[in-house]
Amino acid sequence: MKSRLNLKPGQRGTKHLVEKYGAALLYVRYRYDEERGVRLKTVENPT
Template identity: 55%
Template sequence: MKTRVTLRPGERGTKQLQAEYGDRLVCVRYRYDPKARMRYKTVELIVDEKPYLPENSADYFAEVTVRIAFHERALRDRVKASGGRWDPENKVWRMMYKD
C-alpha cells in the first residue's frame, strides 16, 4: 500500500474527523492498494499522554558552567534566581543544565 496524501488537522478533507476526534487527531492519510483497487482513509490519534525524561537524561541533570560578562546584570540575576552559584576560582557560574 502506498500513501499518497497526508493531511494535518484543519486542512481540507479533515474537518469531519477533526470534529469527531478534536485535539487527539494528529493526521489523516489516504492509502492506495493497487492490487485490491481500494483507497483507505486512515487516521493517527493520540490515545495517551505521559511526561517523560529525554533519552539523554544524564545530560539533562548535568551541571554546566556559564561565563557571564560583568555588565550583564539581568542575565546574572536570572542565573541566581534559577539556583546558579558563583565559582570565584574559575570565574564562572555553575548551574544545572535543565535550569
C-alpha cells in the first residue's frame, strides 16, 4: 500500500477533522491500495 498524500492540519481537506480532533491532530494520510483499487484515509494523532 502506497501513501499518496499527507496533509497537515489547516490544509485544504482537513477542516472537518481539525474540528473533531483539535490540536491533537498531527496529519491526515491518504493511502492507496492498488490490489483493491481504493483510497483509504488514516488520521494520525498521539492519543
